Amino acid sequence: MNTKKYYMTSLNNFYNMFWVKILISVLFLFFASCDVNDVEDTTLIPLSEDAAVYLSMDGTAGLWILNANSLELIDSMITAPGVPWTIEFSPDYSTWYSCWGRSADYSIYSCNLRPLTITKGVQLPYAKALLIKSYDEKYLIAYGYKGIDIFDRASLSLIHQDTSSIFDSYSGIYASKKNNVFYFGMVENREFVGFGIYNLDSMKVIKKIKLFNSIDYPRLIDVDFVITPDDKFLFLSAWNWRGLGGFGSFFIIDLTQERIINEFQVGAFSQLAISPDGQSIYISDPGGHLYNFPSSGKVWRYDVKSNTMGVLINNLYYSDRITVAEDNRTLFITPTVAFDFQNGVKAWLVKADALNGQIIDYYPVSYDSMGFYTNIPRNVRMGKYITANKRR
Secondary structure, three states: OOHHHHHHHHHHHHHHHHHHHHHHHHHHHHHHHOOHHHOOOOOOOOOOOOEEEEEEEEOOOEEEEEEOOOOOEEEEEEOOOOOOOOEEEOOOOOEEEEEEEEOOEEEEEEEEOOOOEEEEEEEOOOOEEEEEEOOOOOEEEEEEOOEEEEEEOOOOOEEEEEOOOOOOOOOOEEEOOOOOEEEEEEEEOOEEEEEEEEEOOOOEEEEEEEOOOOOOOOOOEEEEEEEOOOOOEEEEEEEEOOOOOOEEEEEEEEOOOOEEEEEEEEOOOOOEEEOOOOOEEEEOOOOOHHHOOOOOOOEEEEEOOOOEEEEEEOOOOOEEEEEEOOOOOEEEEEEOOOEEOOOOOEEEEEEEEOOOOEEEEEEEOOOOOOOOOOOEEEEEEEEEOOOHHHHO
């Protein structure tokens, strides 16, 4: 027997066993020290206690305010005969602004939040239902028939009118989150051709970006658009006849290069919403309205960083307006009339988790004594419902 060889083999085995034991001990200590909290928690965290959902309701026209966490109705105001389609807020959320009316008789209103009362109204020269607030929060811009009217936000004094530079487009106007400008859909010879940029310091159009022509995009109709907070990308939903039965397109436009960089097929009249961080675009499918195009039941999510599109929610038919909460994750979605769930429940609003596409709550339809409902949600907007104590 070779004693030396036996000794060396035994020594090697000893060292191997020694290091195996050390490794096992280290792994044991590592896993023992791991807390379950180290695993990523995907639970949806409640929003701030003053987060609120503002519903523009038709039927008994008015504004309904829901607690964003519980979806409890916390306040409401009748604005008949008109619906406050779009809403803007003062910096401290103590005041909200909107335009509403009937036929050609429209006014811009300044309203107190608590209590919900109209504090001032100014008649608009022409019917205008869309309202945006400037980046510097100094102006309110009313848009609709025959151009724009620009008002001082604090006093509602008319500052400027422009009825020649901006023509009626379906997608309206969108205020920059970076500069004191707004973007508007541009129509030439009754054809949608691109976008213009209007400067609120000089009160004039400073740029026109032409992207579409009637040969490549016959009878293109703009529907909705949003812009990233850095003013680099614009996202447009549009309806066109390039398909045999007509279909909707979702365009990604690079505003720096002034060109279309991608296009996806979506609903015929899809509405858009952008997350506050500008990283996600959510796209609804309300169907074809008077053209009777069916809704696919899909809500899509476009990822800005990866330039990819995916279906977030299936079987939510006739989704229309979407708003995204401050957490960049909680979605509130309204239907064209009412959502129909498989259990027979109808809802005017659903709350969804953008992380997994799950519907986590809903605000149900309310019926009258005859078993009917006549109210219809027209728009939804995230805001705050600040109590009097907090304002002080």
